[in-house]
Amino acid sequence: MTDDELIWRIAGGSGDGIDSTSQNFAKALMRSGLDVFTHRHYPSRIRGGHTYVEIRAKDGNVTSRGDGYNFLLALGDSFARNPTEEAVYGDEEVKPLTENLDDLREGGIIVYDEGLLDEEDVGDLEEQAEENGWHVYPLDLRALAKEHGREVMRNTAGVGATAALVDMDLDHIEDLMADAMGGDILEQNLEVLHDAYEQVSEMDHTHDLTVPTGSHDEEQVLVSGSHAIAYGAIDAGCRFISGYPMTPWTDAYTIMTQLLPDMGGISEQVEDEIAAAAMAVGASHAGVKSMSGSSGGGFALMSEPLGLAEMTETPLVLLEAQRAGPSTGMPTKPEQADLEHVLYTSQGDSHRVAFGPKDPKECYEQTRTAFEIAYDYQIPVVVLYDQKLSGEYRNVDASFFDREPAPDLGKTLTEDQIPDAPHDATGKYHRYQHDVEDGVSPRTIPGQKGGHYLASGNEHWPNGHISEDRDNRVAQVERRLQKLEAIRDDLDEREQQTHYGDEDADIGLLVWGSQEGTVEEAVARMNDDENSVKALGVSDMMPFPVDAVREFVESVDEAIVVEMSSTKQFRGLMQKEVGDIGDKLSSLLKYNGDPFEPHEIVEAVEIAQDGGGAEPTAQTTLEPAAGD
Amino acid sequence: MSKAFSAIGEDREVDRDEFTPGVEPQPTWCPGCGDFGVLKALKGAMAELGKDPEEILLATGIGCSGKLNSYFDSYGFHTIHGRSLPVARAAKLANHDLEVVAAGGDGDGYGIGGNHFMHTARENHDMTYIVFNNEVFGLTKGQTSPTSPKGHKSKTQPHGSAKDPIRPLSLSLTSGASYVARTAAVNPNQAQEILVEAIEHDGFSHVDFLTQCPTWNKDAKQYVPYVDVQESDDYDFDVTDRRQAQEMMTETEESLYEGTVLTGRYYKDEDRPSYQQEKQSRGDMPEEPVAEQYFDEDKEWERSFDFVDRHK
Numbered sequence: 001m002t003d004d005e006l007i008w009r010i011a012g013g014s015g016d017g018i019d020s021t022s023q024n025f026a027k028a029l030m031r032s033g034l035d036v037f038t039h040r041h042y043p044s045r046i047r048g049g050h051t052y053v054e055i056r057a058k059d060g061n062v063t064s065r066g067d068g069y070n071f072l073l074a075l076g077d078s079f080a081r082n083p084t085e086e087a088v089y090g091d092e093e094v095k096p097l098t099e100n101l102d103d104l105r106e107g108g109i110i111v112y113d114e115g116l117l118d119e120e121d122v123g124d125l126e127e128q129a130e131e132n133g134w135h136v137y138p139l140d141l142r143a144l145a146k147e148h149g150r151e152v153m154r155n156t157a158g159v160g161a162t163a164a165l166v167d168m169d170l171d172h173i174e175d176l177m178a179d180a181m182g183g184d185i186l187e188q189n190l191e192v193l194h195d196a197y198e199q200v201s202e203m204d205h206t207h208d209l210t211v212p213t214g215s216h217d218e219e220q221v222l223v224s225g226s227h228a229i230a231y232g233a234i235d236a237g238c239r240f241i242s243g244y245p246m247t248p249w250t251d252a253y254t255i256m257t258q259l260l261p262d263m264g265g266i267s268e269q270v271e272d273e274i275a276a277a278a279m280a281v282g283a284s285h286a287g288v289k290s291m292s293g294s295s296g297g298g299f300a301l302m303s304e305p306l307g308l309a310e311m312t313e314t315p316l317v318l319l320e321a322q323r324a325g326p327s328t329g330m331p332t333k334p335e336q337a338d339l340e341h342v343l344y345t346s347q348g349d350s351h352r353v354a355f356g357p358k359d360p361k362e363c364y365e366q367t368r369t370a371f372e373i374a375y376d377y378q379i380p381v382v383v384l385y386d387q388k389l390s391g392e393y394r395n396v397d398a399s400f401f402d403r404e405p406a407p408d409l410g411k412t413l414t415e416d417q418i419p420d421a422p423h424d425a426t427g428k429y430h431r432y433q434h435d436v437e438d439g440v441s442p443r444t445i446p447g448q449k450g451g452h453y454l455a456s457g458n459e460h461w462p463n464g465h466i467s468e469d470r471d472n473r474v475a476q477v478e479r480r481l482q483k484l485e486a487i488r489d490d491l492d493e494r495e496q497q498t499h500y501g502d503e504d505a506d507i508g509l510l511v512w513g514s515q516e517g518t519v520e521e522a523v524a525r526m527n528d529d530e531n532s533v534k535a536l537g538v539s540d541m542m543p544f545p546v547d548a549v550r551e552f553v554e555s556v557d558e559a560i561v562v563e564m565s566s567t568k569q570f571r572g573l574m575q576k577e578v579g580d581i582g583d584k585l586s587s588l589l590k591y592n593g594d595p596f597e598p599h600e601i602v603e604a605v606e607i608a609q610d611g612g613g614a615e616p617t618a619q620t621t622l623e624p625a626a627g628d
Numbered sequence: 629m630s631k632a633f634s635a636i637g638e639d640r641e642v643d644r645d646e647f648t649p650g651v652e653p654q655p656t657w658c659p660g661c662g663d664f665g666v667l668k669a670l671k672g673a674m675a676e677l678g679k680d681p682e683e684i685l686l687a688t689g690i691g692c693s694g695k696l697n698s699y700f701d702s703y704g705f706h707t708i709h710g711r712s713l714p715v716a717r718a719a720k721l722a723n724h725d726l727e728v729v730a731a732g733g734d735g736d737g738y739g740i741g742g743n744h745f746m747h748t749a750r751e752n753h754d755m756t757y758i759v760f761n762n763e764v765f766g767l768t769k770g771q772t773s774p775t776s777p778k779g780h781k782s783k784t785q786p787h788g789s790a791k792d793p794i795r796p797l798s799l800s801l802t803s804g805a806s807y808v809a810r811t812a813a814v815n816p817n818q819a820q821e822i823l824v825e826a827i828e829h830d831g832f833s834h835v836d837f838l839t840q841c842p843t844w845n846k847d848a849k850q851y852v853p854y855v856d857v858q859e860s861d862d863y864d865f866d867v868t869d870r871r872q873a874q875e876m877m878t879e880t881e882e883s884l885y886e887g888t889v890l891t892g893r894y895y896k897d898e899d900r901p902s903y904q905q906e907k908q909s910r911g912d913m914p915e916e917p918v919a920e921q922y923f924d925e926d927k928e929w930e931r932s933f934d935f936v937d938r939h940k
Contacts, residue, residue, distance in 0.1 A: 446723070
């Protein structure tokens with residue numbers, strides 16, 4: 001086996017400690033000098049059900065979960081509802097071993113807990129193993145854990161077994177365990193770890209897979225998209241968040257909630273998402289940099305306050321963590337089909353900005369940018385991501401976060417500046433002046449002397465009072481629209497779109513958000529195989545980078561739009577914004593709840609290059625360009 | 629006195645005319661509308677309390693009542709239907725030195741915004757909520773509202789409403805408001821006194837304000853005579869006793885539809901800490917207003933780099 005990477009899958013039930021075990025294992029790999037990338041798969045239930053985390057580790061940049069996996073640690077589901085009887089969903093207890101075995105690569109390794117999983121229940125495991133060249137190592141992890149401590153420590157036994165099989169040093173694992181626990185618990189866990197390591201080391205090993213080695217130039221940190229969003233918000237000076245729990249937005253919300261009170265900020269858990277967004281509007285109006293957010297269903301409730309923020313020009317940042325819809329959909333599975341919802345919800349002409357970051361670093365940068373734009377231009381900005389990016393951990397240089405905070409309130413006056421600013425004859429501040437640079441009229445904050453005005457969701461005069469005057473209406477509409485043009489110019493300076501691959505390629509891929517890293521890997525792989533391909537990753541969803549996308553599409557013969565949506569929303573956006581480019585576009589769609597894997601992208605490109613006709617083998621849909 | 633917000637906490641005489649916009653917009657309210665009574669009482673109360681117009685944030689909902697801050701000069705936020713409370717209470721959290729008042733109609737507060745009403749009362753934010761209760765949807769031309777009596781006929785209830793009206797005072801008490809009163813536009817002196825008490829109270833004050841709608845419902849005469857339950861010899865109860873308050877509220881709510889207009893203070897709990905106090909005692913909210921931080925040039929802002937060690 002020639003794998004230069006380890007893709008380790010730890011599978012069990014919800015509540016089995018899969019998350020914390022995998023986190024520490026990923027950190028150990030990171031500390032050893034490897035780049036890591038995690039992928040989390042879990043059901044919408046508290047305990048039991050088939051859960052796994054995959055950790056991909058290799059020397060050098062990892063931008064996707066990869067294709068399949070090469071090491072399975074099957075713990076068994078200790079919370080299975082029907083451990084002994086055959087039920088309609090099959091025997092839950094053995095699912096960690098039997099589910100998605102198809103994705104295990106040829107020559108891969110299986111370690112399973114024979115204390116919980118009976119090989120006989122798995123049916124034709126032996127046969128399958130022989131066919132695929134799998135190396136199977138049954139081990140009574142439960143007994144091992146119980147011998148030194150408690151049954152829950154079988155995760156530790158599994159990690160010890162893994163380390164022994166892939167020839168991995170225990171140092172980093174021990175250090176991380178010592179960071180996380182102490183006393184008897186630590187002692188017992190260390191005993192379990194070492195005993196498992198030694199027992200497995202003494203077994204006959206039939207496989208070749210070893211953990212790769214690598215090195216980093218500087219210290220690394222392991223962060224998820226949700227952490228990066230929260231840190232970007234904190235560094236932008238956000239000190240107010242209001243929300244209502246909903247998967248997957250809850251991740252970022254709880255990270256913020258745990259940090260804000262200790263730094264003089266406020267987090268509010270409120271009655272519903274209407275209140276959540278309206279409160280962020282109220283707090284921002286009163287002078288605090290504020291945010292709220294939700295996932296699709298909760299964001300639907302935010303439509304009205306979002307429109308209020310647009311009309312009153314209250315700066316606001318909202319998060320939208322997409323999951324598969326419509327309605328409740330699949331709460332713990334990713335999709336990119338809330339794009340149109342976020343861009344167009346709320347009545348009237350939209351005035352909002354939306355970003356779709358691709359990875360934790362962009363989550364951080366674009367959340368910071370979101371606050372800057374929101375406060376400089378007095379407009380709501382939505383950071384649109386998804387379940388995949390929310391819980392996806394990657395290593396980043398620690399120094400990446402060594403940045404100056406940017407708490408500036410943007411176009412906001414101090415009391416000293418107010419007397420020189422325009423007021424009406426009665427002393428009311430002209431909050432919404434007609435002719436101002438970039439369409440942005442500076443705001444005042446309640447409590448400031450000389451700055452009082454009326455903020456209203458109704459159309460209004462410069463002093464904020466309700467007006468249906470025709471000339472004023474036209475002036476206000478045009479001023480608000482002017483802000484979007486200024487923002488587009490501002491964003492052009494920031495270059496949030498990313499180009500990949502061979503500039504001269506005739507075939508291109510267009511992608512946004514969490515699927516971008518997968519396309520990046522596929523493009524690199526094809527170019528390495530001398531198949532010239534390029535890609536454009538778009539982050540500015542509104543206002544849309546029309547010139548960059550037009551230039552890209554014009555430079556190729558065919559462009560494949562890759563997105564997790566069955567109705568081609570990203571493609572629709574491009575056609576609406578860029579115009580008549582539909583003939584050149586084909587679509588690669590996936591909506592089964594699993595994110596794309598790189599090989600699916602490669603396959604689609606090859607089919608397109610062959611002139612179409614063939615069907616993709618994975619659960620993806622390829623719709624050829626109309627021009628073909 | 630705050631450096632960033634010098635309108636706040638200034639100790640000075642305030643004239644009620646300071647709350648009248650220099651060029652007063654022509655009110656869109658009908659002649660004889662009870663809303664004028666709220667405007668007048670609020671101006672009087674704020675002047676009596678010596679509040680600077682610029683230390684007040686008056687957040688309103690949608691409807692005739694929502695235009696209150698068009699005719700009351702202070703910082704104002706005319707929000708959306710039913711959402712004045714979340715906007716207002718968040719502003720209070722952002723800068724707890726502000727004097728925050730929210731106002732809206734009975735449809736706004738007890739109907740579409742009912743959930744926010746319950747939860748804002750439950751949290752006991754230190755603010756005042758005035759509900760213009762005219763027992764009808766006025767601005768949209770007389771449809772049945774949450775406080776319309778059972779049997780109320782309108783274009784949306786042609787056979788007469790089959791619903792019992794909301795019990796606003798009881799709902800408020802059950803939800804957790806720590807000051808509950810009812811007053812009426814026809815009783816300007818009592819209205820101003822009650823608003824003064826409500827604003828001074830350290831907690832969520834709910835004032836159900838009977839505002840006659842002469843166009844779509846009753847004219848002023850139909851709210852007369854009114855009875856002040858504190859002044860009448862017919863009623864004797866302790867406003868600090870939840871059970872007695874509940875009983876008095878029930879009688880008040882039922883008698884309104886029988887033609888007897890009872891008003892006054894119904895419940896007052898001065899011992900219950902406000903939401904701000906509760907949060908501060910838990911280390912969940914700073915002592916200084918959060919909004920001040922942005923104007924403090926010496927502030928050292930925490931940054932994420934200070935805690936990335938946990939990710940190593």
